[in-house]
Amino acid sequence: MLARQGLRSSLRTWAAARPVLARGFAAEVENHQEAVVPEKFKEDWKKIAPNYDLPHFPSSYMAARPAVSSTMPTKLTVNFVLPHAFEMQAKEVDMVIVPATSGQMGVLPGHVPTIAELKPGLMSVHEGSDVKQYFVSSGFAFVHANSVADIIAIEAVPLDRLDPEEVRKGVQEYAQKVTNAKDDLERAEAQIGLEVHSALQAALGVSA
Numbered sequence: 001m002l003a004r005q006g007l008r009s010s011l012r013t014w015a016a017a018r019p020v021l022a023r024g025f026a027a028e029v030e031n032h033q034e035a036v037v038p039e040k041f042k043e044d045w046k047k048i049a050p051n052y053d054l055p056h057f058p059s060s061y062m063a064a065r066p067a068v069s070s071t072m073p074t075k076l077t078v079n080f081v082l083p084h085a086f087e088m089q090a091k092e093v094d095m096v097i098v099p100a101t102s103g104q105m106g107v108l109p110g111h112v113p114t115i116a117e118l119k120p121g122l123m124s125v126h127e128g129s130d131v132k133q134y135f136v137s138s139g140f141a142f143v144h145a146n147s148v149a150d151i152i153a154i155e156a157v158p159l160d161r162l163d164p165e166e167v168r169k170g171v172q173e174y175a176q177k178v179t180n181a182k183d184d185l186e187r188a189e190a191q192i193g194l195e196v197h198s199a200l201q202a203a204l205g206v207s208a
Helices: 001-017 040-049 162-180 184-204
Strands: 075-083 085-093 093-101 105-107 113-118 121-127 128-137 139-143 150-153 157-158
Touching: 075 093, 085 121, 093 150, 105 139, 121 162, 121 184, 128 184, 162 184
Parallel strands: 075 150
Antiparallel strands: 075 085, 093 105, 093 113, 093 121, 113 139, 121 128, 128 157, 139 150
C-alpha cells in the first residue's frame, strides 16, 4: 500500500513537471534534446522501483515539426497508408474527402490540424480534373498544420474494382442474417456486415 502511494506521489510529481519535460515543436528546434527530468522524480523512482531503470519519456524521441508556411499553400500533401503498402506517398493533390464518423470531411491545403476516425465509406482524392475514389473500411485521418494529411486505412479498394451485383447480394445476405440471428453475438456480427455492405452500396450508387 505504501509503495502504491509513493508511486502515485511520484507520478503526480512527473505530471506537474510535464511543462519542463516537454520539448518544443517549433521549426527552429534543430538539435535533438534530452528530456529534463526533475531530481525529485529520480529520487522517488529509486525509492519505489530501485531495480528498474528510469523510464524514457516520449519527448526524448521527438524531432522538431516541419516549418509551417506563413502563406497559404497551394497543394495538400497526402500519405495514404494501408497495412501492406503505401497507396500514396507524399502525393500533392488539391483536396481529399474522407468518410469521418462525424460525416464526409473535405481537407484542403491550410486545413486546421485534425484527427478524425474513419467509418466505412467513400474517400475521394482530387487532383485537378482527375478524381480517384476508394472505398475504405475504417481507420484514421491525421491532418497536420503544414498541409500534410496522413490517412491510415485498415482496408481500401479503388471503387472501380467493386462488383455492384456482389455488393447487392451481400446486403441481402447480411440483412437476412440480422433477422435470423440466434444471439447478440451473431446479431452484432451480422450488423457489422450489413453496415459495410450498405456503405459499399451507397458508394457505388446502386439500389437494393
